[in-house]
Amino acid sequence: MTVTIYFDNSATTPVDPRVVEAMAPWRGKAFGNPSSLHSLGRRAREAVETARAEVAALLRAQPKEIVFTASGTEADNLALKGAFETAQPARRLIVSAIEHPAVLETARALSSRGAELLLAPVDPDGLVDLDWLAACLTTETRLVSIMAANNVIGVVEPLAAIAPRVKAAGALMHTDAVQAAGKIPIDVRSLPVDLLSLSAHKLHGPKGVGALYVREGVKLQPLIHGGGQERGLRSATENVAGVVGFGRAAEIARKEMAADDARLIALRDRLIEGVLAGCPQAYLIGHAERRLPGHVSLGFAGQEGEAIRLLLALDEADVAASTGSACSASHAAEPSYVLQALGFDPFRARGALRLTLGRFNTRDEVERVIELLPRLVGGLRPIAAARR
Ligand code: PLP
Numbered sequence: 001m002t003v004t005i006y007f008d009n010s011a012t013t014p015v016d017p018r019v020v021e022a023m024a025p026w027r028g029k030a031f032g033n034p035s036s037l038h039s040l041g042r043r044a045r046e047a048v049e050t051a052r053a054e055v056a057a058l059l060r061a062q063p064k065e066i067v068f069t070a071s072g073t074e075a076d077n078l079a080l081k082g083a084f085e086t087a088q089p090a091r092r093l094i095v096s097a098i099e100h101p102a103v104l105e106t107a108r109a110l111s112s113r114g115a116e117l118l119l120a121p122v123d124p125d126g127l128v129d130l131d132w133l134a135a136c137l138t139t140e141t142r143l144v145s146i147m148a149a150n151n152v153i154g155v156v157e158p159l160a161a162i163a164p165r166v167k168a169a170g171a172l173m174h175t176d177a178v179q180a181a182g183k184i185p186i187d188v189r190s191l192p193v194d195l196l197s198l199s200a201h202k203l204h205g206p207k208g209v210g211a212l213y214v215r216e217g218v219k220l221q222p223l224i225h226g227g228g229q230e231r232g233l234r235s236a237t238e239n240v241a242g243v244v245g246f247g248r249a250a251e252i253a254r255k256e257m258a259a260d261d262a263r264l265i266a267l268r269d270r271l272i273e274g275v276l277a278g279c280p281q282a283y284l285i286g287h288a289e290r291r292l293p294g295h296v297s298l299g300f301a302g303q304e305g306e307a308i309r310l311l312l313a314l315d316e317a318d319v320a321a322s323t324g325s326a327c328s329a330s331h332a333a334e335p336s337y338v339l340q341a342l343g344f345d346p347f348r349a350r351g352a353l354r355l356t357l358g359r360f361n362t363r364d365e366v367e368r369v370i371e372l373l374p375r376l377v378g379g380l381r382p383i384a385a386a387r388r
Contacts, residue, residue, distance in 0.1 A: 004318040005365045009294060009358030010151050010179060011322055016204040016359065022248035023206065026241035034238050035229065044240050051247025055211050058250040059196065060187040067212045067230045068243050072178040072199030073102040075212040078234065079174045079195040080106045082220030083143045084115055090142040096120045096128050097341040103145050103176050120146065124343050125287035126155035128162065137169040144171055148180035152324040152338040152354065153286030154295025156184060163192045172218065178202055182253030183292050194218045200242065204359055205249030209242035260359055264293035267357050267366050271296050274370030279377050285352055294357035304351020306380045313376045319369055322354040
């Protein structure tokens with residue numbers, strides 16, 4: 001079946017054709033190993049280093065501070081486990097209650113190995129509680145991990161307020177910027193984070209390649225030992241085509257972010273306004289202003305348990321959307337821990353509809369969904385009512 005309207009850009013983005021073009025030679029004749037000394041190898045090394053400089057430029061970092069990984073999940077694991085496995089007495093690990101499982105489950109694994117794990121609460125808009133954080137930041141704290149933007153509700157966390165406090169307490173600051181990078185400006189020269197995770201497939205790059213920004217001077221233990229690639233932090237022959245695609249995607253995102261964002265914010269706001277006007281039971285989830293440019297998360301009062309039916313009805317109408325995180329598809333019928341952290345009861349926490357727009361979405365698509373949703377939501381009503 002052809003998906004004609006793709007509104008699931010937080011799960012993954014279509015690869016930009018310019019990225020596909022940049023990757024093509026590295027999937028064919030330019031197959032050298034970047035560690036080889038002959039010219040094929042040297043060309044591959046040059047391509048990897050050019051991509052590293054582009055990924056660094058997206059964050060205003062230095063190229064040597066970028067470590068390529070095989071995913072955002074791996075970057076998160078390297079940040080948390082890598083920091084905890086260095087010899088230090090402080091045992092406290094603070095992560096927000098709404099982190100992606102790549103952070104949350106890694107933190108839980110560390111807690112089973114002796115870390116003292118605290119989950120930072122969020123307010124009903126999804127913003128981390130700064131007073132709670134200030135009270136829990138003791139000299140015992142080794143690492144704080146708060147995401148730059150949330151994957152389920154699209155809320156942008158106040159990192160500019162959080163990171164300096166964490167640094168003042170002497171702890172390491174990590175942020176999972178997998179959803180934020182390429183969508184909102186990030187400048188590590190003014191934002192005092194030590195570690196920051198990225199993933200190429202969320203910014204119109206290929207799947208299976210990520211990166212961890214490691215501020216100069218920050219010491220980590222590698223997860224993967226071997227030939228010493230990536231400054232010894234991530235051994236393995238580099239995924240040259242993937243890394244080249246990531247570099248090109250980062251370059252496009254950096255150069256076109258301002259224009260893309262202006263367009264996406266207008267589309268997002270039109271979508272929110274249109275759906276709220278057409279469906280009286282609809283409500284917006286997450287902070288109204290502090291949200292990613294293309295991100296819309298909605299609930300439908302009284303019908304929250306029907307979110308999956310709504311999703312399937314949309315799919316039948318050739319609209320690809322989501323109920324929340326793609327990574328929780330197997331738990332799709334269960335209440336979302338993210339919504340519960342916002343204070344939703346377990347019934348309401350089963351019911352988000354996530355519509356996430358990206359570079360290739362159009363105004364016509366937004367209008368089509370605005371027209372379609374009231375009918376589909378209306379069609380669910382008797383079922384939802386009968387079940388309550
Ligand atoms: N962190 C966040 C916030 C995400 O949204 C995702 C993917 O959905 C990840 C981490 C994992 O990234 P990857 O799919 O590259 O492993």
